[in-house]
Amino acid sequence: MTDMLPTRDGFGKGLVKAGQKNKNVVALSADLSESTRTHWFQAKFPKRFFEIGVAEQNLVTVAAGMAHIGKIPFTTSYATFQPGRCVEQIRTTIAYNNQPVKIVGCHAGISVGPDGATHQALEDLAWMRTMPNMNVFVPADANEAEKITLASVKLGPCYIRLGREKTPVFTEKRGAFEVGKAHVLKAGNDVTIIGCGPQVFEAMQAAKSLEKKNIKARVINLPTIKPIDKKTLVKAAKDTGVVVTIEEHQTLGGMGSAVAEVLSEHYPVPILRMGIQDCFGESGTPDELLTKFGLRAIDVEKAVHKAIVLRGGGSQHTDVRDGLGKVHQDLAFKFSSGHRVRSIPEMVGALERVPHEVFSHHVNQEKNDIKQWVQEAYGDETLAHLLTVHTTKEEMTEILKMRVEYLERKAGW
Amino acid sequence: MPDLKHLNLMANTIRQDVVEMLVEAGSGHTAGPLGMADVFTALYFDVLNHNPRKPMWKDRDYVLLSNGHICPVLYASLARSGYFAKRELMTLRKLGSRLQGHPHRGSLPGIESTSGPLGSGISQAVGMAIALKMDKKKNRVFVLTSDGEHDEGNTWEAILLAPKHKLNNLVALMDRNHIQIDGKTEDVLGLEPLKKKYESFNWECEVVNGHDIKAIIKACNKKSKKPRMILCETVPGKGVKFMEKKYEWHGKPPSPEEGKKALKLLEKARAKL
Numbered sequence: 001m002t003d004m005l006p007t008r009d010g011f012g013k014g015l016v017k018a019g020q021k022n023k024n025v026v027a028l029s030a031d032l033s034e035s036t037r038t039h040w041f042q043a044k045f046p047k048r049f050f051e052i053g054v055a056e057q058n059l060v061t062v063a064a065g066m067a068h069i070g071k072i073p074f075t076t077s078y079a080t081f082q083p084g085r086c087v088e089q090i091r092t093t094i095a096y097n098n099q100p101v102k103i104v105g106c107h108a109g110i111s112v113g114p115d116g117a118t119h120q121a122l123e124d125l126a127w128m129r130t131m132p133n134m135n136v137f138v139p140a141d142a143n144e145a146e147k148i149t150l151a152s153v154k155l156g157p158c159y160i161r162l163g164r165e166k167t168p169v170f171t172e173k174r175g176a177f178e179v180g181k182a183h184v185l186k187a188g189n190d191v192t193i194i195g196c197g198p199q200v201f202e203a204m205q206a207a208k209s210l211e212k213k214n215i216k217a218r219v220i221n222l223p224t225i226k227p228i229d230k231k232t233l234v235k236a237a238k239d240t241g242v243v244v245t246i247e248e249h250q251t252l253g254g255m256g257s258a259v260a261e262v263l264s265e266h267y268p269v270p271i272l273r274m275g276i277q278d279c280f281g282e283s284g285t286p287d288e289l290l291t292k293f294g295l296r297a298i299d300v301e302k303a304v305h306k307a308i309v310l311r312g313g314g315s316q317h318t319d320v321r322d323g324l325g326k327v328h329q330d331l332a333f334k335f336s337s338g339h340r341v342r343s344i345p346e347m348v349g350a351l352e353r354v355p356h357e358v359f360s361h362h363v364n365q366e367k368n369d370i371k372q373w374v375q376e377a378y379g380d381e382t383l384a385h386l387l388t389v390h391t392t393k394e395e396m397t398e399i400l401k402m403r404v405e406y407l408e409r410k411a412g413w
Numbered sequence: 414m415p416d417l418k419h420l421n422l423m424a425n426t427i428r429q430d431v432v433e434m435l436v437e438a439g440s441g442h443t444a445g446p447l448g449m450a451d452v453f454t455a456l457y458f459d460v461l462n463h464n465p466r467k468p469m470w471k472d473r474d475y476v477l478l479s480n481g482h483i484c485p486v487l488y489a490s491l492a493r494s495g496y497f498a499k500r501e502l503m504t505l506r507k508l509g510s511r512l513q514g515h516p517h518r519g520s521l522p523g524i525e526s527t528s529g530p531l532g533s534g535i536s537q538a539v540g541m542a543i544a545l546k547m548d549k550k551k552n553r554v555f556v557l558t559s560d561g562e563h564d565e566g567n568t569w570e571a572i573l574l575a576p577k578h579k580l581n582n583l584v585a586l587m588d589r590n591h592i593q594i595d596g597k598t599e600d601v602l603g604l605e606p607l608k609k610k611y612e613s614f615n616w617e618c619e620v621v622n623g624h625d626i627k628a629i630i631k632a633c634n635k636k637s638k639k640p641r642m643i644l645c646e647t648v649p650g651k652g653v654k655f656m657e658k659k660y661e662w663h664g665k666p667p668s669p670e671e672g673k674k675a676l677k678l679l680e681k682a683r684a685k686l
Contacts, residue, residue: 026547050543058570061533065540068475068526069548073540089533089567097518097527 004166007198008106010142011162012037014149015074019045022153026066028052028075030059035164036076036106056082057089063101064093072100072153079105079121079161087127094157095131102149102158103128109197109248110276110293111165111286120281121161126253128159129226135179136226137161138196138247138255141169144223147177155179163248165286167198171221182229184236188216191304191311192236192243196222196255199246199274199295206300213389217304225255230262237267242311244303246274248295270310272303305386309402324407331377333370336361344378345404351397359393370396415459418686420626423493424454425683428652429676430489430502436672438506441514444649444662445559446486448590448623452645453490455629456555456586465495468522474552475525475541479534480559480588481515482664488512488521496523532565534558535585539571542583542640555633556585561593564602575640576615583640584633589623590649592660611642623647653678 019025019041026048033039033051042049052059056077063073075082083090083103094101108121129136135158139145145162152158185200186207195203200221207217218236222229237243243263245256256273263269276293290296326342333341337358341347347370351359362369371387374380383403390399431446456476457463464470478487485505492499497511504510511521515529526537538556545552562568575583587607595601604610611618617637621628623645632643649663650656653675656667667675 026544047547052574053570055570055573057533057567058536058539058574061536061567062540062543062571062574064526064533065537065542066544067540068537069541069544071544071547088530092527092530093533093537 003169005142005169006164006166007139007142007145007162008035008037008164010139010145011104011106011149011160012040013142014146015041016044017146018074018150018153019048021150022072023048024070025072025074025153026050028059028063028073030054030056030075030077030082032077032106035078036104038074038076056085060086060089060101060103061093064089064097064099067094067099067101072102074102074104074149076104076106078119079108079124080119083124083127083159084121090128091131095133098133098156100156100158102152102160104160104162106162107164108161109163110281110289110295111163111198111248112281113165113286113289114283116283117280122248122250122276122281123253124159124161125225125247125249125255126257129253129258131157133157134159134226135224137223138225139223140195140197140200140221141167141171143169143173144171144177147175148223151177151179161197163198165198168201170201170204177223180224180227180229182224182232183221184218184232185221186217186219188218189239190216191307192218192220192240193246193300193304194220194222194233194236194243194255194259195246196225197248199248202295202297203246203300205297206304209297209301210304214385215304215308222255222259225258228258228262230266233259233262234266237263237269241269242307243269243271244274244300244307245271246295246300246303249275251275251277270307272307272310274299274303305389305399306402308382309386309399310406311382324404327377333373333377344374344400344407348397348400348404351393351400354393356393363391363393363396415627415630417627420454420458421686422683423458424450424626425652425679425686427454427486427489427493429679430493430499431485432653432667432672432675432679434485434489434502434505435666436669437503439666440506441485441666442482442664443666444592444656444659445480445483445588445590446489447653447656448647448649448651449483449486449557449588449645450651451624451626452557452586452588452629452647453486455626455633457490457494459626459630460633461555462553463494465491465523468496472550472552475538475554476523477526477534477538477541477554477556478516478528479538479556480531480562481528483559483588484512484514484516487516491521491523497521531559531562532567534562535568536571536574538583538585539575539578539580542575542580543578545582546578546580552582554583556583557588558585559588559593560590560598560604560607561601563587563604563607564593572611572614572616579638580640581637585640585642586629586633587642587644588647589620589644590647592649592658592663594660594663596660607644616640616642618642618644620644620646624651652682
């Protein structure tokens with residue numbers, strides 16, 4: 001049974017340890033000391049704890065002043081308010097000023113739950129990672145949060161993003177955190193899944209399930225969004241040819257964007273970014289929300305299938321243009337209704353029209369004629385494999401459509 | 414006893430520096446720096462415990478300029494007190510200069526914090542004063558603020574916090590010149606009664622003539638149990654008649670012609686000192 005703890009607990013413990021190690025460490029709260037777990041530090045070091053009140057602009061600027069005198073301040077609130085409400089103050093007095101303030105944004109992500117969209121920070125990584133001098137971290141679990149907190153003491157300006165909910169604790173408790181290092185948690189060469197925060201665990205679950213379907217996914221935990229580990233990312237792109245990213249953040253400007261920026265410049269491959277798709281959250285239980293917004297292991301699996309289609313057949317499929325062209329009439333697919341199909345685009349059209357009984361005549365427990373045809377007529381093993389995983393009429397149609405889109409794009413290049 | 418004649422001459426010199434810098438730069442703020450020349454002279458040439466040859470001296474008093482846009486008067490005061498060479502003043506706002514359009518920590522000796530965006534100077538000063546008290550240090554923190562930036566919520570958040578920590582090592586000086594970009598402060602967003610406001614927030618507050626160097630020095634050195642605000646009543650554009658009290662001069666530099674005229678007026682005033 002995996003332990004369950006919120007990442008904020010890891011931060012709270014790390015902060016106490018940091019306080020024991022370094023007397024200059026101070027903590028500032030904006031009327032949320034318990035929620036942010038800063039009250040543990042307060043209990044231990046009451047004279048080094050500062051209650052600022054509900055005033056986030058003051059929170060970060062007072063901290064900037066304290067840092068100038070030699071303190072190492074950790075400022076804490078919900079991420080929608082800090083950095084949210086005080087982005088300019090952080091930019092000028094912490095980032096540009098280069099003061100070693102650690103901005104801790106709690107309650108980030110959709111999993112904040114019933115409080116609703118106002119309290120679910122989904123844009124904070126975008127705000128923070130565009131600031132020069134700023135280091136940006138998203139711990140995957142409580143252990144990593146504790147380590148990051150300790151490691152941040154020696155750095156300049158930092159942003160640490162934390163979640164509210166209990167999530168699985170699965171990273172190593174021992175050892176120090178390596179700033180700027182991405183961790184390969186699982187080897188694989190078919191696809192790369194990159195996650196940050198508790199979604200890394202979902203990615204691992206998905207990878208285990210995919211393994212059973214003979215898809216070997218490489219899973220990377222990317223806790224340092226900035227400075228980003230280019231080397232590990234580029235190697236993964238080269239080895240696997242396609243990347244899926246998952247995070248509890250807008251896909252615009254978040255970790256997935258950071259990965260896309262690196263790969264598009266150094267080794268372009270298709271990237272599917274999972275996250276919140278340019279909309280606000282809403283009230284609900286964390287479980288319901290993660291499911292609704294598609295951030296579960298099952299969603300990762302689906303994305304991986306799409307990604308493999310996007311990547312193309314790789315070595316098994318030498319001339320992708322073939323897929324769009326018509327095969328010889330001897331190789332045409334013959335539906336039991338008499339209809340003939342001579343290309344993949346034609347197959348998409350046919351599948352949208354054929355009745356279910358005709359479809360299930362060809363694809364059922366005993367056989368899979370469509371998969372067989374793809375294999376024999378086109379030699380497209382990747383596509384054939386996906387058609388053994390996705391076997392409903394709707395799923396097959398979607399997969400084939402995506403293949404056509406991919407082939408068209410490829411042909412257009 | 415401070416040599417008042419010497420200090421008044423220095424304030425005049427700083428005003429002339431400001432005019433020359435702004436003409437050379439071709440952009441920047443004029444009224445504020447001229448209005449605050451006496452306050453800066455009082456600070457840098459009498460009040461402050463500082464060592465221009467050792468800007469990071471650990472026992473120094475800290476100075477924060479919250480309304481960063483009046484930095485020409487800060488730069489001139491730093492240069493005239495020996496932080497860097499006077500000739501560098503003419504690089505204001507130029508590419509590669511240490512004299513950025515708004516002050517930047519790390520660029521120039523004597524700049525304790527980056528500023529420009531209004532409203533966050535007092536709170537940084539509060540943070541410094543708290544940290545100094547934690548360390549039982551005697552350094553004082555002086556923060557210069559404008560009346561216009563009292564429109565900012567962040568300013569009032571800081572004013573609320575300072576008395577909680579009994580920051581009697583904190584002295585704020587307001588450039589109460591009654592103007593801001595869009596017009597008179599009381600028309601844009603009424604601030605009065607400022608003294609009563611500060612007092613009701615549990616600060617000690619007094620009003621001084623911002624051009625009376627002796628009075629400024631006395632106010633700065635007063636001992637108290639509370640954080641202190643000195644409302645310096647100043648005339649924007651002070652010393653250059655055609656700029657005085659005209660908010661049009663808030664954010665523009667003199668042309669070379671206007672600069673010559675301004676310097677002539679300042680020379681005339683100097684002769685009378």
